[in-house]
Amino acid sequence: MYGIHREAFNDIYLNLSKKHGVTRFAESGFGWKPTSGGEGGTFTLDASKIISAQWSRAARGWEVKVLSRDSNEGIIQLDGFKQDDYERIAKLFKVWYSINLESKEHALRGWNWGKAEFGKAELSFNVANRPAFEVPYSEISNTNLAGKNEVAVDFSAPTENGPDTNGTLGGAKFRGKKALGAKDQLVEMRFYIPGVASKKEKNDDGEEIEDGEQGEEQNAANLFYETLIEKAEIGEVAGDTFATFLEILHLTPRGRFDIDMYENSFRLRGKTYDYKIQFDSIKKFMLLPKPDDMHSLIVIGLDPPLRQGQTRYPFLVMQFKRDEEVNLDLNMKEDLLETKYKDKLQSHYEAPISVVISDIFRGLSGKRITRPSRDFISHHEQSGVKCSIKANEGHLFCLDKAFMFVPKPATYISMDSIASVTMSRVGGAMAASRTFDITFTMKNGQNEHQFSNINREEQQPLENFFRAKGIKTKNEMADDSGAILAAALQDEDLASSDGEVANRGSADEDDESVDEDFKTESESEVGEEFDENHESSGSDSDEEMADADAGGDSDGPAEEEMAERPKKKQKMAK
Known part of the structure; x- marks a missing residue:
């Protein structure tokens, strides 16, 4: 790739990588290669793709920030240069790439107010006409209107696999590549934006017209929010929407969301919040029949959890009417359906909506659907029992390898982590004779999960299930049966x-x-x-x-x- 003339720099870090490598510049472009034992692979960028370059102070010395024409690559950061390298690098950018290496100084005043400017590949927060910090659009995973004048910005979380599937470090094909930099990282930022603003008109190329007529004034926070969604391409995923379901009731987080399903992710669109969730984030998928003979629940366990401000939702809980059917044609090309999703998806669905959604989720994500255990049937011939966690009423479902309480707080208890379960009566004599509590003691010795106000008729089915699963069970209700009976008789005498x-x-x-x-x-x-x-x-x-x-x-x-x-x-x- 390189010509006869080249310039090399050692101890350079690519996109905040943990280990350094060697950067080489040539007439045809530049590349980076990790040192022996380094992470990832080689990265190269053709000279024709370079739009601009910037020189500034950075974490490990001085940095060259390159803006690429390829939207997948965005901004490339090369960090670790010495201040004396500026003249040398500026000359090669001018001669080989016909680009001026612009030197920028960052604002050091420490102000938390300034002006936000939307660039081609990043959001810049400027103080006194100097950038205080920049946020690459590739690092933004979501944004929401947190209030009338407040916009919340969520950043990409680290992935389990680290580099992308092709082994490219950070690289150009990896969205959220800066997430590999360190264990501690910024996950959310909020901007307070008062007043009103006007949206500028754009030409055919999508660029703003400076002298154009101003559009209708609107809330400045709304305009910031809409612009950020457009620039960061939030909610837009490669490929078409395979299926869309409108106004799906969610019990956790509470509200109605539209569900758009894509090849590698799905999107929840609500009036206030909008989420894009990768199928890789789904750790559990459960289809639970609610014990009212009217509704079914779909429970999706997420890691990392969904965030709404300071609130984290490790589980999504959706509710559907059992008799509500849907007629759906999957929006997918036949060749893709026959090759990648053969025997996983159908071209046409006509069934209850909960069944259709769970089948499509299973086909696209490859996750197994968990259903209630056949070994448990309640006194009322249901898969779950009504109970409470503190003041929150819900249902406890017995699965083959775990217990699941929904809707709020959604609680998952693996049987492998249970040390013992205690069945006891709590409360007044008459009340305790009608209901009982169960307490799960965990093996780590730290957490206990107590479920109260369970109907007395469910004692025997639950006790039989615990013993069938080999869970150590202690029944304290047998010990106080005499006292309960005496208290009940005393109440009758009074x-x-x-x-x-x-x-x-x-x-x-x-x-x-x-x-x-x-x-x-x-x-x-x-x-x-x-x-x-x-x-x-x-x-x-x-x-x-x-x-x-x-x-x-x-x-x-x-x-x-x-x-x-x-x-x-x-x-x-x-």
């Missing part, structure tokens, strides 16, 4: 056969009338309280109390208060 104690809610309604009658006959109060021979009960007063409470609620005052109130009514009757 309650009259006419339901006087149980239906005592109307006693609260008699408070004002009792006070008025009490004041009119206050002279006999001493005799009632201090006379040992004073009658405290009578058939007439009992009948009156029963009549007063006949239509009352069960949520009345305590029994100690009820013991005094009949006395006042007896006295009033006299």
Whole structure:
């Protein structure tokens, strides 16, 4: 590739790589090669693709930043030059590439306010006409309107594979290549943009016309948001949309999102938030029949989790009506369908929408669909049981190798990490006789997961399932059965056969009338309280109390208060 004349520089880092290499410039272009034992492979760029170059101070010395014509390559950063190398590099760029190496100084004032400018390949934040920092569009994974005047920008997270599939470090074909630089990295940035702004008109090449008429004024934050989506190509993926589903109800995060499915990713489009999620991020995929015989749930486990500001969502929970069917023709070329997705996808679907979405997800992502275990059937012949995590109600599903609680907080518990499960009663005697709790103790000894308010009828099916899966089970309910029974019998003794104690809610309604009658006959109060021979009960007063409470609620005052109130009514009757 290189001609006779070439210039070489050692200890240069490509795109914030962890290890250095050698950079060689020649008339036909330049290249970078890692040193022995370095990561990745060789990177080259043809001279015809170089648009501009910039010299500035950087992390490891001085940097040459090259802007490429290839949209996949974007910006190439070569870091690690010495200050004395400027004259030498500027001359070869001028002679070989006919490009001026522009020297730029960064703003060092430390201000957090300035002017944002959208370049061809990066967003530049300028302070006093000097760049404070630049954000390459290739590093932006998502953006959302976080408020009326606030825009949130999410950055690409590191991938598990590191370099791309072709072995090119950072390279030109890798979106989010700076994510390989370090373990700690910036994942979100927010811009506060007040006021209004006008969108400039563009020519046929997409460039803004300086002297053109100003468009209609709109919120400046909205304009920034729309421009960033356009520049960073957020939501746009290579290839056509294979399938689209509109207004899908999501329980976590709550809202309705349109789902667009592509070859390597899918997109959630909502009124406020817009996400693009790679299929590689899907770690779990579950299809769960909700125990109401009306809905089905699709649960998708993500790593890294979905982010909305400071909130992280490791699971997506979608809800569908079981009787809602969809008629869909897959938007995919026949040759692609017959070669890459043969026996994985169909050209036409006509089935319940939850089944269609799960089948397409499985075909495109290659992920296995997890369903509830056949070894568990609840007392009501369902796959899940109703319960609560603290104040959040939901359903706990028994899978073959794990337990899943949905919708909020979506909790996944692998059976391999469970040390033991304890079944116990918590609460008052009567309440505990109808419901019980289960607590999962984990092997790491740090976390416990407690599910409460489970119907007493589900005890035996759950206990049988735990034992079938070899989970150590402790039943504390058998130990306190005698105390529960005694407390229940005591409650029955305290309650009259006419339901006087149980239906005592109307006693609260008699408070004002009792006070008025009490004041009119206050002279006999001493005799009632201090006379040992004073009658405290009578058939007439009992009948009156029963009549007063006949239509009352069960949520009345305590029994100690009820013991005094009949006395006042007896006295009033006299």
